[in-house]
Amino acid sequence: MHHTPLGVYMLSRYADASAIVRDPALSNNERNSDLYQAYLESNPEHGPGPFDDEFGQAVMLFLDPPDHTRLRGLVNKAFTPKVVGQLRPRIERIVDDLLDAVATRGDGRMDVVTDLAYPLPVVIICELLGVPPEDHATFQGWSSDLAHSIDPDPLISPDQHERINVAAGAFLEYFQDLIERRRRDPGDDLLTGLIAAEEGGDHLSQNELLATGLFLLIAGHETTVNLIGNGTLALLRNRDQLDRLRDDPGLDHNAIEELLRYDSPVTFTQRITLAEYAVADTTIPARQQVIPILAAANRDPDVFTEPDRLDLSRENAGRHLAFGGGHHFCLGAALARLEGQVAIPALVRRFPTLELDGNPERRDTFTLRGLTRLPVSIAP
Amino acid sequence: MAQPAEQTLDFLSVALTPEFRDDPYPFFHLLREH
Numbered sequence: 296m297h298h299t300p301l302g303v304y305m306l307s308r309y310a311d312a313s314a315i316v317r318d319p320a321l322s323n324n325e326r327n328s329d330l331y332q333a334y335l336e337s338n339p340e341h342g343p344g345p346f347d348d349e350f351g352q353a354v355m356l357f358l359d360p361p362d363h364t365r366l367r368g369l370v371n372k373a374f375t376p377k378v379v380g381q382l383r384p385r386i387e388r389i390v391d392d393l394l395d396a397v398a399t400r401g402d403g404r405m406d407v408v409t410d411l412a413y414p415l416p417v418v419i420i421c422e423l424l425g426v427p428p429e430d431h432a433t434f435q436g437w438s439s440d441l442a443h444s445i446d447p448d449p450l451i452s453p454d455q456h457e458r459i460n461v462a463a464g465a466f467l468e469y470f471q472d473l474i475e476r477r478r479r480d481p482g483d484d485l486l487t488g489l490i491a492a493e494e495g496g497d498h499l500s501q502n503e504l505l506a507t508g509l510f511l512l513i514a515g516h517e518t519t520v521n522l523i524g525n526g527t528l529a530l531l532r533n534r535d536q537l538d539r540l541r542d543d544p545g546l547d548h549n550a551i552e553e554l555l556r557y558d559s560p561v562t563f564t565q566r567i568t569l570a571e572y573a574v575a576d577t578t579i580p581a582r583q584q585v586i587p588i589l590a591a592a593n594r595d596p597d598v599f600t601e602p603d604r605l606d607l608s609r610e611n612a613g614r615h616l617a618f619g620g621g622h623h624f625c626l627g628a629a630l631a632r633l634e635g636q637v638a639i640p641a642l643v644r645r646f647p648t649l650e651l652d653g654n655p656e657r658r659d660t661f662t663l664r665g666l667t668r669l670p671v672s673i674a675p
Numbered sequence: 676m677a678q679p680a681e682q683t684l685d686f687l688s689v690a691l692t693p694e695f696r697d698d699p700y701p702f703f704h705l706l707r708e709h
Contacts, residue, residue, distance in 0.1 A: 299686050300687065305686065307706040588706070590703060591703035657697060659696075661690060664699075
């Protein structure tokens, strides 16, 4: 464990990170942290962020039980492996259509991010929620700016703070309008279900309806795009493994677990101590920020032999912490896994000569680790 | 990762470097071994 000059406790060992993310005694609400309160007071120019008001306090990601349990319970059924499994034909169809479009273009190249990794999860989460997929052009920029809001505060520039606030305002306005449209014209989708819960009594407040819908839309694609992008890049840089996956469909399931472990879409998460907390031979005082580095835990040699080696048949790949753990274990894990299991194998089999064609570009977020550009050639 | 970054455990000084963005794992190994 490392107590950083930032004043937070960073945990990079698997055993520590695993224990922290699973422990219900820790809070997910940053407001419980002394450092967060001090940061707000010492940086008044940043003003309250989009998640510091009543709306922000309704976002599932930052809530503790019992509110977290209640909100998650309203949407959990839509994301179980069994229900998500029924989406496989639709996901396969979208992937085929996207790869067909690349082949039809006929220029022998593609950008894996813009041609596949981004549109697939956007279309799927939009269809699940009842958001018109064509609106993605409207909210793509807001979503990208809001992705910075879960970065450590000292790493967010004043310009990014401003963009986060502008994006939050615009996105909220868009989503409020969408909710009103769904009230008038209900569909067979999650948003309609959430509206019914809100109208049905005290299951869901108006802020919670807005926050939950917006959170699902953003989290439903800003992470999976990273899985497909990072995973494809890892394969391109480890050609022997790409060739194995291309030739052996039996590897599809384990390959995605190994890719999640090897270059995780979410680098770290956060918990707050509510009382003195003992971990890694240290006692952390109450009201401290503790950051389990999921990506570091996933490369811990105490758990994963030769952790820097990509091995698609690694027996314990599935022990990774890429989806966190405990009651905040990624709600969309089954969906992300399925999208990865369909998209990445389909890509390497459809274009077997796939290789890097230029420099990949990393997105400038810290908590979310992904790419904005992954140029490849697909020429036969 | 560049040598200067490898010598420090200060996340703030490392996190903004292009080397960390491209490959954060050497720094994470350093943290874990500390």
